Structures are given as structure tokens and as C-alpha cells.
Amino acid sequence: MLGEPRRLTLKPGREKSVRNRHPWVFEGAIAKEGGPADAAVGELFDSRGARVAAGFHSPHSQIRLRAVVFGDEELTEGLLRERIGEAVSRRRGLLSAETSACRLIHSEGDGLSGLIVDRYEDALVVEITSAGLERLTDLVLGALRASTGLESIYLKNDLPARRLEKLSLEDRSIGDAASERTILENGLRFRLAPGSGQKTGFFLDQRENRRLARELAAGRSVLNLFSYSGAFGVYAAAGGSPAIEEVDVSARAIELARANHELNPSAAAVKFTVGDAFERTRELVRAGASFDLVVCDPPAFARSRSEVARAARGYKDINLQAARLVRPGGMLMTFSCSGHLDADLFQKIVFAAALDARRDARILRRLGAGPDHPVSIYCPEGEYLKGLLLGL
Numbered sequence: 001m002l003g004e005p006r007r008l009t010l011k012p013g014r015e016k017s018v019r020n021r022h023p024w025v026f027e028g029a030i031a032k033e034g035g036p037a038d039a040a041v042g043e044l045f046d047s048r049g050a051r052v053a054a055g056f057h058s059p060h061s062q063i064r065l066r067a068v069v070f071g072d073e074e075l076t077e078g079l080l081r082e083r084i085g086e087a088v089s090r091r092r093g094l095l096s097a098e099t100s101a102c103r104l105i106h107s108e109g110d111g112l113s114g115l116i117v118d119r120y121e122d123a124l125v126v127e128i129t130s131a132g133l134e135r136l137t138d139l140v141l142g143a144l145r146a147s148t149g150l151e152s153i154y155l156k157n158d159l160p161a162r163r164l165e166k167l168s169l170e171d172r173s174i175g176d177a178a179s180e181r182t183i184l185e186n187g188l189r190f191r192l193a194p195g196s197g198q199k200t201g202f203f204l205d206q207r208e209n210r211r212l213a214r215e216l217a218a219g220r221s222v223l224n225l226f227s228y229s230g231a232f233g234v235y236a237a238a239g240g241s242p243a244i245e246e247v248d249v250s251a252r253a254i255e256l257a258r259a260n261h262e263l264n265p266s267a268a269a270v271k272f273t274v275g276d277a278f279e280r281t282r283e284l285v286r287a288g289a290s291f292d293l294v295v296c297d298p299p300a301f302a303r304s305r306s307e308v309a310r311a312a313r314g315y316k317d318i319n320l321q322a323a324r325l326v327r328p329g330g331m332l333m334t335f336s337c338s339g340h341l342d343a344d345l346f347q348k349i350v351f352a353a354a355l356d357a358r359r360d361a362r363i364l365r366r367l368g369a370g371p372d373h374p375v376s377i378y379c380p381e382g383e384y385l386k387g388l389l390l391g392l
Helices: 077-090 137-148 162-164 205-214 230-239 251-263 276-287 305-324 343-358
Strands: 006-011 024-026 030-034 040-045 051-057 063-070 103-107 113-118 123-128 152-155 170-173 181-185 188-192 222-223 243-248 269-274 291-296 326-336 363-367 386-391
Touching: 006 024, 006 051, 030 152, 030 386, 051 205, 077 103, 077 137, 103 181, 103 205, 103 243, 103 291, 123 137, 137 152, 170 251, 188 230, 188 251, 205 326, 222 230, 222 276, 222 305, 230 291, 243 276, 251 269, 269 386, 276 305, 291 305, 305 326, 305 343, 305 363, 326 363, 343 386
Parallel strands: 006 040, 123 152, 222 243, 222 291, 243 269, 291 326
Antiparallel strands: 006 030, 024 063, 040 051, 051 063, 103 113, 113 123, 152 170, 181 188, 326 386, 363 386
């Protein structure tokens, strides 16, 4: 099924990254190519002809090869099935009577660059962002069925990365994968349709940070900015917050947040605001409002390196307003999911925002994605979610 591989030869002196096991091989590092242009897999050789890696081949992407094995290790169908099975097995301890959703495969973090798989109850959502891997879809789905026992699979294809790879953008549902489901997360209930809305249907990467918000919420008022499904607010209500405001620019998202609060009854007084978070925070500042805990979890402001400067201004602005809304002795839980903006720069941006807000800020905890979103030590770019819990 893997077929004849594409043969890629590196330019002299371009071997270091691959020998350090970084999985991305860019077009600019390639001296010459040969073999089938539409090959699913490619083999990579150094300028002296020694084989250094093999992986998923992409004829259109700047990432010409996503390495899966290094040195002279063979890339076989059996190895790919084994990788998928091992990734699923590593998550078994995360699923329980209290939690029925998690990420099963996290791309480079599981040695399967270009593949994302999330589980929601009895359905899987699959994202394939490599042309080579796309040609192995049947193998991937077969391995997922074998390792999970699940038949309902939603292929989420309407992705920017697939557009660059010149792949189909039409989503595909197998079985009843597209049907609405109620998942459990740490004992709380959330409604979603796998594959719809943002991410694959739910922000699974924030599970542990939501748990922290629940632990902090007792007796504290909460402002949840960019609320989407309202999950941080639902957790805060479960933790004993007496008053919560959910803010999102999307009316549909606010209705989803309302539905999720109704699924998890609490004594909290919840306000639902359809509005731009930048404008709403300014309104609240002008009104003299304040909160004990502000959660700021915006969408990615930088989707490419060229957007980092503009994104930095956006993060500075929203964190400045958020810091102004935290009562003395309160906390700000703030995040960036922009992969092109690293943790060091994000901390500097938040530092500048706190300084301009004239707040004495302390880092109480550094935050990131949960254990079902592992990061390869050889590919630190996979650590896209970064966050800070600040005491103000």
C-alpha cells in the first residue's frame, strides 16, 4: 500500500536538523528529487547517498517530507499501524467514567506528523494535513478501528493546511460521526457535534487548565473572555463561583455556552454577552467593573510568522484590559495558542501589559496543554499552547 517512494536528496550541509530527529524537511533543503511525484512516502538521503530518514511525502507543501523514521529504520505499513495503536494505548488511562473525550493522536508528539485524532464518546474526528498521509487514509482508518473498536469517524478536511496541500476540503462522515453528542470531562457534561465549530469540536487541550479554574473559583466572580463553548465558565460554576460572565463575539457560541451551563446546573448567576472581547473589556473598565478571576483564551492571532508582530499587539491589548479588570488579590489566567509566538515572547507581552496596567503581577503557574497533547522533544514547535496564571 505504501507504494514506490519518492527519493529526496539533501543539499550538502543540510543534514544536521534531520540527524537531530526533527521531522520537518523543507523544500529549500532539497537538492534533487526522483521517483513518483505523487508518492505517499519519501526516502531522504544525505549528499553522500546515505539514507537518513523516511516519512510522508508532500509534492506541494514547503515541508517536502514529514519524517516518521530516521537512519536506516524501515517505514512499513506495520510500523504505522503500531504507532497508531501505541498512541491510542497511551491515552487509555485518561478515559474513564468521568471523562469520555481526549486527543488520541497528536501529530509529531506521537511520531505521526500531519495526523490529529480526537475521540468524543463513540466517535473519532480525524485531521490529515499531509498529501502523502492522505494517500494512506484507508490504512489510518483501519488501524484506528482496530485500536479503538469504533466505527463512527468524521474526517475534518476543511483546513488551511489541506488547501496548501491541494487536497479535498470536503468533510466526510462515516457512520453517525456527525451527530450531536454529550461528552463528559472531569464529570461535567458538554454538548458538541464532532468536527463542527472550532478545533475538532471542543478545546480538549484546555482540560487540565479548566480543572484548575474549578479549583480556584469558589467564592470568586469570573469573567470568561473568548468563551466559545463556555467550558471555563461551566467549570467555574461547578467550583462554586457565584457570578460568571461569558463573552464571545459569536451568537452561536454564546448559545452553545448557555446550553452547556444548562447541562450542568449550578447556583451561579451567569451572564451571556455576545460581543467583541476587546470592546467588552473596555466597556467594563469604563464602568468600573472588576472580577476575582479573569480567563483570557483567544483564538490564534498569528497563523504565520509574518503575523507575529500584529498578533503581539493584539495580545498586549487584550491582556492590558483584562489586567485592569482583576480585583486586587485576584488572578488572571491568560493563554496564547499561536504556534508561531513562543512562550518567552508571550511572557514578555503579558509583562508589558501588566506594566501598562500598573499592576504588581506575579507568575503563580505556567500553563500548557494536557498529557494527551505530548510534544516531541525534537520538535518543540509542537508546543503551541502556552499560558500563565498571574496573581495581581
